[in-house]
Amino acid sequence: MSTSTLQLLQAAFLQSWNAIVITDAKGLQVEFANPAFCAMTGYTMEELQGRTLRMLQGPDTDRAVIEHLHQCLNEARYFEGTATNYRKDGSSYLVHWNISPVRGDDGALTHFISVQQDVSAYIQSERKNRLLARALDAASDPVMLTDAAGRIIFVNTAFSHVTGYGADEAVGATPAVLRSGLHDEAFYSALYRSLAEGRDFRATFVNRRRDGSLFHAEQSISPVCDERGQVTHYVSVSKDISERVSKEQALLDAATRDPLTGLHNRRGGEKILAEAQADARKHGRPLSLLVCDIDHFKRVNDRFGHPVGDRVLRDVACMLRLAVRSRDAVIRWGGEEFVIVLDSCTEARAAELAERIRGRVDAHRDAEVGALTLSMGLATLLGGETVQQLVGRADAALYDAKRGGRNRWSVARPGSGD
Numbered sequence: 001m002s003t004s005t006l007q008l009l010q011a012a013f014l015q016s017w018n019a020i021v022i023t024d025a026k027g028l029q030v031e032f033a034n035p036a037f038c039a040m041t042g043y044t045m046e047e048l049q050g051r052t053l054r055m056l057q058g059p060d061t062d063r064a065v066i067e068h069l070h071q072c073l074n075e076a077r078y079f080e081g082t083a084t085n086y087r088k089d090g091s092s093y094l095v096h097w098n099i100s101p102v103r104g105d106d107g108a109l110t111h112f113i114s115v116q117q118d119v120s121a122y123i124q125s126e127r128k129n130r131l132l133a134r135a136l137d138a139a140s141d142p143v144m145l146t147d148a149a150g151r152i153i154f155v156n157t158a159f160s161h162v163t164g165y166g167a168d169e170a171v172g173a174t175p176a177v178l179r180s181g182l183h184d185e186a187f188y189s190a191l192y193r194s195l196a197e198g199r200d201f202r203a204t205f206v207n208r209r210r211d212g213s214l215f216h217a218e219q220s221i222s223p224v225c226d227e228r229g230q231v232t233h234y235v236s237v238s239k240d241i242s243e244r245v246s247k248e249q250a251l252l253d254a255a256t257r258d259p260l261t262g263l264h265n266r267r268g269g270e271k272i273l274a275e276a277q278a279d280a281r282k283h284g285r286p287l288s289l290l291v292c293d294i295d296h297f298k299r300v301n302d303r304f305g306h307p308v309g310d311r312v313l314r315d316v317a318c319m320l321r322l323a324v325r326s327r328d329a330v331i332r333w334g335g336e337e338f339v340i341v342l343d344s345c346t347e348a349r350a351a352e353l354a355e356r357i358r359g360r361v362d363a364h365r366d367a368e369v370g371a372l373t374l375s376m377g378l379a380t381l382l383g384g385e386t387v388q389q390l391v392g393r394a395d396a397a398l399y400d401a402k403r404g405g406r407n408r409w410s411v412a413r414p415g416s417g418d
């Protein structure tokens with residue numbers, strides 16, 4: 001070997017970032033150690049030379065690894081392992097190392113060379129990652145991680161529990177699998193804008209489970225950036241608030257529903273009417289209103305008692321509900337009076353419906369009460385008319401029907417409710 005090759009090998013040995021140590025053929029006494037090895041162990045070359053590396057072992061050094069090492073040395077075989085070692089100052093570190101036998105030209109074993117690496121920081125960060133992954137998995141709220149392209153790379157157990165998608169199905173898919181179709185484009189534009197600007201996006205999402213059912217989730221989506229500020233991932237943490245929403249809905253229903261008939265009550269009805277009027281104006285659609293009143297209802301109460309009167313109210317409510325389209329709102333306006341809001345319905349069609357309702361109720365025979373009839377007032381929204389004016393005209397038409405002999409319907413005249 002030329003002098004320059006030898007010099008090169010020596011420089012490589014001395015300058016290597018990896019710790020290198022060369023022992024005798026028994027693998028016991030140190031013959032050479034490079035500066036990286038000295039730095040890692042805290043011993044000087046002089047302190048190491050001629051001594052065995054057993055001094056690096058301590059109470060936490062894995063015995064099984066050391067036993068395997070001895071076996072390899074005895075059999076002059078390659079060894080690789082990881083164990084806790086101790087520096088001169090007593091502090092410990094995790095070392096991953098390998099040992100290779102070195103043979104002379106005649107094939108006889110002359111030395112062992114060992115290349116070592118302090119892997120404490122790596123193992124610690126691995127352990128921390130595992131701990132974090134376990135903590136995320138144990139979290140009671142659903143967590144989802146996606147890559148920068150929006151592909152799901154992790155979901156926790158709570159996510160699977162809430163959505164019905166197992167990790168194996170979710171990973172590789174996109175969060176679009178949860179889309180309910182109930183959010184408009186403006187919602188998603190706000191979401192994408194927020195994330196593109198590096199800001200968190202928080203909102204109540206209506207999501208769809210794997211079985212098709214819907215759930216409400218308070219969701220927070222945050223971009224995660226690398227050291228250069230490039231988005232690498234998105235983290236979504238959510239809270240299933242379906243229970244809260246259904247409780248709120250029940251409270252809202254209690255405030256806007258009539259407990260006897262299950263129809264909208266006057267409060268809910270007024271809101272529906274106001275919205276229907278605004279909608280009709282905006283889209284130039286016709287809006288008709290039917291005010292229905294049970295004839296001589298007082299007599300029902302007086303003759304059969306209040307509970308029978310209640311039951312009759314429920315039955316009439318049911319007949320009205322069945323007579324209209326699902327988009328039409330039936331409201332218990334008060335007492336024995338009902339209002340039907342007929343969206344996109346002309347006066348002519350509303351009149352047909354009024355006659356159909358009248359006929360059905362008239363043909364019905366109540367098991368206890370016998371015959372029942374309804375009187376109705378019909379009004380169709382006029383240009384510039386308020387909800388109050390519309391209801392006023394329908395009421396006036398109802399009054400006409402009552403005066404006209406009951407069991408009939410009347411159409412409101414313009415200006416009749418004033």
Ligand SMILES: Nc1nc2c(ncn2[C@@H]2O[C@H](COP(=O)(O)OP(=O)(O)OP(=O)(O)O)[C@@H](O)[C@H]2O)c(=O)[nH]1
Pocket residue numbers: 260293294295296297298299301305306307308309310313334335336402406
């Ligand atoms: N059972 C029961 N009766 C009610 C309820 N709300 C109002 N009523 C009764 O409905 C009756 C309405 O009587 P009136 O306003 O005189 O009207 P009517 O007897 O139907 O006569 P016309 O409307 O003129 O045909 C009253 O006896 C009220 O007590 C209710 O929730 N349950």
